[in-house]
Amino acid sequence: MASFFGWLRSNSEHYLLVAAHQKFARTRGTPAPRPPKGLKEIFWLKVFVPVYGVLPWSLRSTIMRAMPGSHRRTWAPPPRSQGPAV
Amino acid sequence: MPRKTVIIGGGAAGLGSAGGVKAADPDAEVVVYTAYEDVAYSPCGIPYVHGGEIPDFERLFLAGKQAYVDAGIDIRYETEVTAIDTTAKTVTVAGEGAVGYDNLIIATGFDYADPGVPGGELGGLYYVKNIRQAMEWDKVIAGTKRAVVVEAGPLGLEMVTALAHRGVETHLIDPHPYALATMADPDIMAPVEESWRELGVHLHFNTTLEAFLGDGNGQVRAVQTSEGEIAAELVVVATHKTPSNALAAAAGLKLGSTGGIIVDGQMATSAPYVWAAGDVTEIPHGLTRTPLQGLTGSHAYAQGKTAGTNAGGGTRAYRAVYVPWGTPAGKWVIGGASFGEVTATALGIPYVKGEAQGISRARYYPGVQPVRVKLLAEPGTLRLIGAQMVGGGEGIKERADFLAQAIRFGMTLHDLSSMENVYSPAIGALNEPIAVAATNGVAAAAKQG
Numbered sequence: 027m028a029s030f031f032g033w034l035r036s037n038s039e040h041y042l043l044v045a046a047h048q049k050f051a052r053t054r055g056t057p058a059p060r061p062p063k064g065l066k067e068i069f070w071l072k073v074f075v076p077v078y079g080v081l082p083w084s085l086r087s088t089i090m091r092a093m094p095g096s097h098r099r100t101w102a103p104p105p106r107s108q109g110p111a112v
Numbered sequence: 113m114p115r116k117t118v119i120i121g122g123g124a125a126g127l128g129s130a131g132g133v134k135a136a137d138p139d140a141e142v143v144v145y146t147a148y149e150d151v152a153y154s155p156c157g158i159p160y161v162h163g164g165e166i167p168d169f170e171r172l173f174l175a176g177k178q179a180y181v182d183a184g185i186d187i188r189y190e191t192e193v194t195a196i197d198t199t200a201k202t203v204t205v206a207g208e209g210a211v212g213y214d215n216l217i218i219a220t221g222f223d224y225a226d227p228g229v230p231g232g233e234l235g236g237l238y239y240v241k242n243i244r245q246a247m248e249w250d251k252v253i254a255g256t257k258r259a260v261v262v263e264a265g266p267l268g269l270e271m272v273t274a275l276a277h278r279g280v281e282t283h284l285i286d287p288h289p290y291a292l293a294t295m296a297d298p299d300i301m302a303p304v305e306e307s308w309r310e311l312g313v314h315l316h317f318n319t320t321l322e323a324f325l326g327d328g329n330g331q332v333r334a335v336q337t338s339e340g341e342i343a344a345e346l347v348v349v350a351t352h353k354t355p356s357n358a359l360a361a362a363a364g365l366k367l368g369s370t371g372g373i374i375v376d377g378q379m380a381t382s383a384p385y386v387w388a389a390g391d392v393t394e395i396p397h398g399l400t401r402t403p404l405q406g407l408t409g410s411h412a413y414a415q416g417k418t419a420g421t422n423a424g425g426g427t428r429a430y431r432a433v434y435v436p437w438g439t440p441a442g443k444w445v446i447g448g449a450s451f452g453e454v455t456a457t458a459l460g461i462p463y464v465k466g467e468a469q470g471i472s473r474a475r476y477y478p479g480v481q482p483v484r485v486k487l488l489a490e491p492g493t494l495r496l497i498g499a500q501m502v503g504g505g506e507g508i509k510e511r512a513d514f515l516a517q518a519i520r521f522g523m524t525l526h527d528l529s530s531m532e533n534v535y536s537p538a539i540g541a542l543n544e545p546i547a548v549a550a551t552n553g554v555a556a557a558a559k560q561g
Contacts, residue, residue, distance in 0.1 A: 035255075039458075046458035047289050056298035057289035059454070060318040079460060081504040086460060087400070095368030097396035097405040099376035102429045104398065104520065111399050111495045112461045 031093045041070035042078065083112065114141045114438040118203055118211065119421050120193045120359065121219030122146030123155070124389025124409045125416035130185045130320070132420020133429070135248045140424055143188045144180075145205060147535060148553055149244050151187055156409050159267065162253055163274030169247050184466070196363035198383040215423040216383050218360055218373065219416060222353035222391035224405060227262065231324030236332035238348045240267060256280050259346040262321055268350035269304075269441040274551060276311040276350070277371045279286050283342050285335065292353075294435070297452045297486070300502045307442030316342070353406035355392045370394040370405035377429045379419035387423050389415035398432040398520055399450060409431065436516035438501075438509045443507040449516035451488055451498030456542035461499060463488040464560065466525055466553020470545025472506035475539035482508050485549040487515075487525065494525040494557055511546060525553040 031062050048071075051058030062071050078086065091097060117133045119126050122144055133142050134303035144151070150173070166172070180187050188205075195204040197216075202210040204437065224239050226232070238249050253259075259275050261268050264286040275282040288294070288302040291301045305315060320338040324347060327333035334343045339409035356371045364372045366382035372394030379387045394403035421428035440449025440515040456463050465488055481504025488498040499515040501508050517529065532538040 028506065034366075035369040042458040042460075045295060046454045047293065050298060050454060051289070051455060054298075057317060059289045068237065071347055081460075083460060090400070090402055093369045094366065095370070095396070096372070096374045096376070096394045097401040097403050099374060101396060102330050102376040102431050104432070104522075111490050112495070112521075 031095075035093070037070060038074065038078070041067075043076055045071060087112075097104040114139045115214040116141040116143065116212070117215040117216045117217065117419075117420075117423075118213040119144045119219060120196075120203065120223055121390070121392075122148060122151035122187060123221050124390065125219035125221070125419075126217070126390075127152055128413040128416025129219055129387070129389055129420035130321060130416075130422070131183075132417040132422075133215075133424035134183060134185065134215075134420075136424030136426030137422045138184075140186045144185060145191050145193050145203075146189055147188065147192050148242055148364075151189075153178075153243050154242060154409070155243065156345045158240055158243065159274045160273070161246070161271035162250055163277040169243055169250075172243060183500055185269055188202075193359065196359055196364055198365075198388075199384060200387055207209070212462075213385075216386070217416075217419050217423055218365075218388040218392060219390045219412075219419075220356040220359060220392045222355045223281075224349055225351040225354045227324075227349060227351055229320055229321055229323045231326060231332065233330075234324050234326045234332040235330050236344075237324060237337060238346060240271065240348065240350070253278055253280065255345045257284070258344045259348065260285060260342055261348045262335070262342040262348050263352070264288070264317075265294070265350055265352055266292070266439055268348070269439060271348045271350060272308060272313055273311075273440065273442055275306065276313050278347075281312065281314070281409035283316060284308070285316040285319045285321060285337055285342070285346065287320045287451050288317060288471055291315075291441070291447075293450065293454070295455065296446060296448070297454050298454070300446055300448075300484075300486070300500045301441075303324045303502055304441040304444050305448060307444060315483050338426055342539060352389055354395075355405055357392055359397065360388070360392065364393070368394045368405075369404050370403055372403065372405035377431065379415055379420045380422065380512075385423075387419035389419040395430070396432045398434045400461075401432065402517055404433065406433065407434075407435065408437065415552055421449040434516040434519045436437035436512040438512045440505065440555070442538075443500065443504075444502050445508040446500070446502045447508040447512040449498065450498045450514050453486070453487055453488065454497075456488060456498060461497070462491050462492065464491050464525075464557040465489075466549040466551070466556060468545045468552055470543060470548055472504060473539060477537045477550055479506075480541075483511075485511070485545040487523045487528070487546070487549045487553050489557070491560075492556065494554065496523050496525065497527065515546070522545075525550040
């Protein structure tokens with residue numbers, strides 16, 4: 027199961043980053059990533075990224091926090107809580 | 113009978129753990145197994161010896177072997193641990209067999225991600241990690257005319273600069289559109305890339321490694337990339353860090369989505385009497401709580417101290433991280449904390465931004481350097497969520513450390529815009545760039561309504 031979440035995380039992280047690079051290239055003229063090639067890249071960039079983009083942050087955060095990981099174990103609270111920052 | 117703690121790994125996390133155990137329980141028996149010939153040196157310093165900034169490798173050693181003997185820490189060099197049995201509370205050690213423990217700390221560190229291309233067995237592929245090997249590779253670099261660095265991550269940045277300083281014709285290949293693109297913003301990296309070009313470095317972005325090509329005698333002669341072939345006698349493989357988790361996985365310890373061992377704030381794993389620390393673990397980010405793996409040596413050492421203290425019967429907590437970072441790159445120093453604009457955009461986190469171009473000392477004082485600061489804050493509250501900087505070097509590290517604490521303690525752009533700062537011509541300018549950036553951020557937020 028951890029390997030599935032590893033696969034999901036590494037792909038989603040990578041393609042969300044590529045989409046962010048594309049956005050910066052469009053809006054600020056920074057270097058653009060290469061165009062997507064193949065069905066896999068087209069799926070992640072044309073389907074996954076837009077779907078992620080329309081989800082509210084609270085839902086995205088809930089999904090991310092539902093994944094197995096160190097964040098689900100006990101950690102000391104932030105030193106001065108002022109509510110969620112993001 | 114003293115309690116016995118076995119530590120697997122002799123890097124920053126492993127040695128931090130050993131010290132932590134001894135601090136909590138001076139009578140504890142502590143055995144450290146390392147696959148290497150040495151412990152207690154700074155692998156992070158290796159690129160700077162290659163680059164000539166540090167004159168020799170000996171300076172990277174922090175303590176001699178006798179220091180650990182004197183401290184009552186039994187280090188078994190060049191000794192591999194091949195298995196862990198958390199039920200029997202034993203580790204299997206090459207040449208020793210099954211060795212019992214009361215407490216176990218796993219600090220096995222990282223491996224470079226497998227490039228996954230043909231030719232990985234060729235000679236001339238350098239994975240920067242071990243100091244004894246680095247000493248030999250330094251001789252190779254001395255005779256190298258052309259080199260390729262694979263991937264522009266933190267180590268790749270350091271090695272590109274080091275090789276250029278050594279007069280090697282250096283090519284950097286990276287699949288992203290600019291350097292350090294997984295964590296830094298393009299405007300922060302632009303001056304770095306320009307300075308590399310001035311040093312004669314050839315930059316190949318949006319370029320994917322496809323194969324290492326051999327010369328017929330087992331040595332690399334070139335790399336095949338998506339954009340063509342690049343001849344090279346030396347290839348520095350600086351792919352991203354992955355957790356060296358094979359032992360932990362085989363022992364049934366729970367791993368997270370990063371592949372790192374799942375730990376809590378005590379650095380305890382999912383198995384009783386087993387702790388873990390360093391690059392083999394994953395640690396939650398302080399804002400998003402998303403676990404991160406592959407942090408810095410200072411994180412590894414502090415985690416080791418925590419694991420060791422708790423394994424030794426003491427109490428110590430490690431906390432979620434806000435990731436202050438910094439590194440020289442080309443003729444610049446870059447740094448930051450938490451998010452940059454690109455990572456915030458990728459995650460879909462909204463932000464307002466304040467930027468300032470400042471200076472490190474009084475404008476008239478010799479040695480004054482530029483300092484560019486960019487701050488990101490949550491819209492509305494203007495609570496700081498990230499920062500990135502580029503400058504001549506002075507104060508980037510200290511600002512990154514400070515800004516990570518500012519994020520951790522929930523400071524806002526209002527707080528930072530009214531911060532006090534040291535003014536002394538030789539060490540600080542009248543206007544602190546952080547305060548100016550924060551003031552600009554407050555103004556930008558007001559304009560956005």
